[in-house]
Amino acid sequence: MVIKTLLSCISLLTVVLNLLVIISISHFRQLQTPTNLILLCLAVSDLLVGLVVMPPEIIMWQSCTYLDVSCALFYLFSFTLTSASFGSMVLISVDRYVAICYPLRYSSLITPRRVQICVSLCWFCSVTYSLMLLKDHLSQIDLMNSCYQECVLLMNYILAAVDLLVTFLSPVTVIIVLYMRVFMVAVSQARVMRSKISALRSNTVTVKRSEMRAARTLGVILLVFVLCILPLYCTSIAGQDTTSVNSSVQIWLFYCNSTFNPLIYAFFYPWFRKSVKIIVSLQILQPGSCEAKIM
Numbered sequence: 434m435v436i437k438t439l440l441s442c443i444s445l446l447t448v449v450l451n452l453l454v455i456i457s458i459s460h461f462r463q464l465q466t467p468t469n470l471i472l473l474c475l476a477v478s479d480l481l482v483g484l485v486v487m488p489p490e491i492i493m494w495q496s497c498t499y500l501d502v503s504c505a506l507f508y509l510f511s512f513t514l515t516s517a518s519f520g521s522m523v524l525i526s527v528d529r530y531v532a533i534c535y536p537l538r539y540s541s542l543i544t545p546r547r548v549q550i551c552v553s554l555c556w557f558c559s560v561t562y563s564l565m566l567l568k569d570h571l572s573q574i575d576l577m578n579s580c581y582q583e584c585v586l587l588m589n590y591i592l593a594a595v596d597l598l599v600t601f602l603s604p605v606t607v608i609i610v611l612y613m614r615v616f617m618v619a620v621s622q623a624r625v626m627r628s629k630i631s632a633l634r635s636n637t638v639t640v641k642r643s644e645m646r647a648a649r650t651l652g653v654i655l656l657v658f659v660l661c662i663l664p665l666y667c668t669s670i671a672g673q674d675t676t677s678v679n680s681s682v683q684i685w686l687f688y689c690n691s692t693f694n695p696l697i698y699a700f701f702y703p704w705f706r707k708s709v710k711i712i713v714s715l716q717i718l719q720p721g722s723c724e725a726k727i728m
Contacts (some may be wrong), residue, residue: 444487454475458476460722463728475518479691479695482688482694662690
């Protein structure tokens with residue numbers, strides 16, 4: 434009961450914090466930048482993890498309360514949200530790569546319209562991929578079976594290898610490669626500023642400090658994401674038992690990434706702290722509050 438209570442608090446905290454992120458970016462026009470639209474997509478995914486995935490996981494733990502169809506839907510939501518989270522992380526990496534490596538072309542390449550299209554494609558591909566991956570599992574739903582002692586998904590080695598490649602190895606490789614490039618450019622920019630070369634070249638090449646701060650903050654988000662998901666996929670790669678207690682801890686560590694993200698925003702982003710104060714104090718209900726200066 435103590436463990437279930439703790440996990441329930443984590444689930445509630447995840448929902449509340451990500452809801453604050455969603456309200457902040459959706460309400461205040463000044464926050465509706467291309468980068469924040471990607472963060473909005475990530476917050477929606479994290480909110481659904483706390484609202485749809487965590488509670489069934491808590492209920493299912495050491496109990497027999499699940500219909501076969503509920504178990505299938507649980508895995509469908511879990512795979513979809515996991516894929517959407519990875520897609521959002523890749524979009525964040527691409528956004529920072531363009532902002533840091535091609536600052537003069539950023540506003541023309543990364544527009545709100547293009548970001549909305551990419552986010553929509555991310556969710557569409559996540560749902561489609563999850564349905565294809567779980568097709569056999571969903572086709573074997575037995576509505577007459579009232580309960581499973583354990584809600585377990587069995588996958589053959591081919592599907593497991595495909596899932597490992599698509600939802601872990603490929604996105605993580607893209608994230609690491611892009612951020613290595615961002616890091617190299619950031620180091621070169623620091624050298625340019627220290628050397629105090631001509632003002633023309635400095636103004637042309639040097640990236641804005643706000644962009645660098647955003648890159649560092651989003652880099653922390655990406656690092657935490659990789660650290661949270663790495664133990665789970667390392668277990669799968671090693672071929673260890675995925676129904677053990679250690680596996681449950683690794684799964685919940687990945688779920689808790691959805692809680693960590695808004696906490697990172699609160700620590701690094703002044704605009705998030707300011708918007709939360711406005712929301713909590715109900716100033717958001719005042720006319721014209723959407724035009725408030727947050728940044």
